[in-house]
Amino acid sequence: MGSDFYQSMILPHAGIIIKICRAYTNSQEDFEDYYQEVCLQIWRSNDRFNQQCEWSTWVYKISLNVCLTYLKKTCNHHQIFASDALPAGAQQEVANFHDSSIEQLYTAIRQLSEVDRAVILLYLEEKSYQQIADIIGTNFNNIGVRIGRIKQRLNKILNRQES
Template sequence: MCSFKKKHSKNNHNRYSKIFYEPVIISDLSHQLNKTILSNDFYKTSILPFSGIIIKLCRAYTNSQEDFEDYYQEVCLQIWRSQKNFREESEWSTWVYRISLNVCLTLLKKKKNNVQHFVSDTTPTHHETVNSYAFSDESLNQLYIAIRQLSEIDRAVIMLYLDEKTYQEIADIIGTNPNNIGVRVQRIKMRLKKLLDGKIN
């Protein structure tokens, strides 16, 4: 079992941060994205530089490659559509992360509602969908599986924390008091340690 350590600087990564920064292997999504977006320099200059955390947020809220690609595409589409609404009252990165989180939460809620109205014996189990969505790195698999067992907001908090966002940045993105983030992060880390106990040596 490994443990979280308090983050003091960008260079002081804990074990989970190192796992989190492992390259994320995904299928080529470019051909699936709206051609209007891709042909615009906006995608290359204002979305692509933040694709790392967008990908990780989408991973945290999905259990299949198909859902992940749908989430990623919708996030990029909504960022592109909302550019005219950006008033520079916050950093562009904060705006991107906020939209990404809102899209993920909205799609997750919609998916849950659909599941409640349609249940069949052929619906894959959570275990099956996770296996079909596995990374080659087992530690990374276990980390994402554990994160998906957190509450919806806690997933966002820990993903942003592992991406080395400050408590203030996390608070700005999820819309809460930064004084509450530190306590919440510690509680999440304790929860993850219990979930990962015996799974990551």
């Protein structure tokens, strides 16, 4: 992957990648592996980007697909991944996520189903219901109801954490 591609196409969207990877991992090592794999898959799939959606939507789709695929591999095969350091540009983004209240939220989000994690992350990024439906590949009409239910579950989880 060329540094120009990374600087211009991935780094501006590092926040998206980091948030999604963080929601699907429990350790720094796994997070770094997921992050690197997402970047690699974005680079590999660049020629398939058909501009029918925004680049950020494409990044979301790839990030979610990679994380869900890795999650299934680790759950089914207990696979262990080697870890390398994150690129310098992404290290500052990660450092911004060590607030305790945000960590509590991510802990709660990790307790949701895989799809619900994706939905709430996209909602927190202020994506429209249509964009969320397009990214996760579901019906637009179900998104509002699903978000309401997810919020209720997160509320219960967070209230239990405080007790």
